[in-house]
Amino acid sequence: MQVLTTQKFQTVAFQWPAGFYSDGIHIGLRKAKKDFGWLFSKVPAAAAGTYTTNQFQAAPTKLTKNMINQDHQLQGLLLNSAVANSCTGQQGWDNALQEQRWLANKLAVAPSLIGVASTGLIGAQLPMDLIKNGLPQLTPTKSDAVTYAVLTTDKQPKTISVQCELSGKLVTITGFAKGSGMIHPKMATMLGFVTTDAQVDGDLLQTMLSDNVESTFNQITVDGDTSTNDMVVTLANGLADNPTLVPETTDYEIFNQALHAVLGQLAQQIAADGEGATKLVECNVLHAANEADGQKVAKAIVGSNLVKAAIFGEDPNWGRIISTIGATDAAIDIATVDIAMNGMKLVTDSLAVPFDEAAVKATLQQAKIMIDVDLHHGSAHGQAWGCDLTYNYVKINASYHT
Template identity: 45%
Template structure:
């Protein structure tokens, strides 16, 4: 039985947080494009960042600040412009965003995280951003928190929010998360931003360890199109206002907290995969019986990232050969004669050879909005799950005209 309970909520549901989003003029159309999360008190914080070599200035600035004390009190995010590949001016602009939020809300500059998402290679319209940040204090109220999730969206079709609560030391602890992402999504962080708030009291070093561990099985196990972006990060803030005994590795309920955090991150990851640009279906690839965790993840990522598998799912074509092909080029150290493959509950391959199955039944299954591909390697006890989406005509249409 889970210790946590899924509840309705938003990013400011945990004690001591506020959030908002406004339109500042960054986007060409009048949609929310500037958001803020604010904690009443400095929060122990952790973050993970994109692995792209051209890591954008907001990632550098946030990392530099967070490494000083491991604390944040505010997060400012703009959408519509990535502030990526913008050189020293981009760094200066990200630092100016920090400074403006620091001045507007009376928090230390290094307690402000900065994130940006949108078009790469264009300078931020700092006149719009400066005016927008000055508007944020009066836009912040008890009803404004849901606007934050809208303000971080680019090509997203849906807001992505998850909220849970659980008891720790008899105190109610809440964890809330929101994310954006639908294109340029690939394992090892992608065009996605994730923000998680909690009121738990926890050691900062342990918080960073938990975030990195959970990222490996959630955000690093999704893909939409195989592109890894320049801007992506996940930020986790814990302000301690639940007043539990400080969580660390020795705390008797640390596993319960981790499972709740893992659930929030996994649900956000799945929502990102399901909302892939032009997508009509969520694909889940579960690999079991692997000789190691690494091998299971390699196989799962390879299959979920295959354009041929993704297009077959879009067309509801039970083309099991494409699945075997993707397993084969995964570079995982596995044996090629032991694989079983399932589409939902329908087995299509046994011991790496095709077996008779109903094409009509498989076609009907593949027309659903969630498709599960099961791959049993029959070589060990390890497993992994990856998530992605189908590849459709609309993906090409959206990305052919992204800047226009």
């Protein structure tokens, strides 16, 4: 396999890949904000997905998972915010199926090519009259309106577009996501959608998505809660006309690198937009015994309420970090741990070193905080993203239902 040593893609202004269309509108699910939309390809697309491991998996999530697992193909997705259609029993399942049929009829395709995604309040039934009346209002646009239609407590959409060349053909990968609270994926309410005009087999696309989600979406946390509706779906319609991707080729490595970048950027944007958050926190763990341990330690640190609160308070309390490391079951040597914050060393060989507390505290006013941990216990690494824990997080979630 040829290993790429330099980046072979570039970030560009938001744009849909060839053959993809969307729209986002307001139909009354929310107050005066876009709350309903669609995303579709003019031809059937290879499809892949990862889904929440919450046992109370929402009807739309189960339906879309079932459709993709049939033959890894989809052509359209119907999306809504405000109502999650989760824990809604048989009626909720029937409503998801009805949405699927309505969109299939609108696009004149088989229902098996249609997925559904919902986010919002758990336990409420979808107002199907609003859905039915809203569907004819959706138009095939190239705008970013749909990225607003899935927002709940988010402050803004999360979007990215990148381009790369595969065998001389220009390929675009565009993704968008929503998520601000209930974020602790295991594949918060979190939804992610990635589209590309690359030509790639559905089974291979599933492998690539699953592998890349492990080190991107699965390495973010806002509050430690896993939603009933988490889902990341990727569609590839092949209209860039590149040769079908084959593993262990240069084209495959370029595309995989670009896909990882898209997923990673969306994951970081979700972490940065955590409910009430003022800071994005990135943790890098070096020299872990294995990759699983590196990822575990990194995610534990960004997920610790004590660490998150200290970051909000701009307090360089490294004791919160080292105690979190010790609380994991990762293999460590308790005499060799180093810790730094924003490049300033606080701990060497598990012991405090002299540092300028005022200088470190001043750096904690930045919008992005870096925590570096060296375990000196192997050759693997880990990375994770989270946010600070603020008073506003409690305020938002104390009144979410009302």
